[in-house]
Amino acid sequence: MDQSRTSFPIRFKDKKGRSIVIRPYERTDHDKLQEMYDYFEPKGLEAGLPPPEDNVRHHWLQTVTSSFFNLIALHRDQVVGHAALDLWDPSLCPEYLIFILQGFRNCGLGTAMSEIMRDMAQDSGCKKIWLTVRSANTCAIRVFKKVRFRFRGGIDIDREMELIIRQETSPHPSGKRKTTKIP
Structure with a gap:
């Protein structure tokens, strides 16, 4: 993730006026993140995630935090959101996960x-990313569409959405290639 345009931490106020900090996950955040998932409801609805059984959920969380790039959202030092993206090989089509505390x-x-x-x-060079969402989760679908995800495949209880990341390379005055996003 060289030359990312994103500078952390990111601070903003949500629609209810609460101060939220978004930043990359660190190992010292594990207990707070696990606590978020322990209180998260409903468990197991979105493609079986987060897993409803404690031991399975804890193992899943360990796998995600050690294998994916992870962001957490904090409010008053409590984790209230978690997003993860498999960026180990950006040439592939990475999976995207996001969970927001009720x-x-x-x-x-x-x-x-x-x-x-x-x-x-x-910024990592991905051409597209994908996710799975429950067809009835209209709030999440609305969020994903705002960010330009589109449905792919057939209609079912769980649906896949993908985001095509269009990039154009243009000459840069320094002689380096510059990548710009085309909306």
């Missing part, structure tokens, strides 16, 4: 985190 949904946090992750994916 009470912080529909307040702009999901959109903010998704926009940051979209920019991180683009």
Whole structure:
């Protein structure tokens, strides 16, 4: 993720006026993030995530935090949002995950985190990213569409959405190639 245009931490106020800090996950955040998932509801609805069983959920979280690029959102030192993107091989089509704690949904946090992750994916050279969402989760679908995700594949209980990241290279005065996003 060289030369990312995103500078952390990012501070903003959500639609309810609460101060939120978004930053990359650190190992010292593990207990707070695990606590968010322990209180998260509903468990297991979105493609079985987060897993409802404690031991399975804890193992899943360990795998995601050690294998993906992770962002957390904090309010008063409590983790209220988590987004993850598999950026180990940006030439592939990485999977995107996002979970927002109840009470912080529909307040702009999901959109903010998704926009940051979209920019991180683009800066890493990804051509597209994808996610799975439950067809009935209209709030999440609305957020993903704001960020330019589109449905792919057939209609089912769970649907896949993808975001094509269009890039154009143009000459840069320094002689380096410059990548710019085309809306």
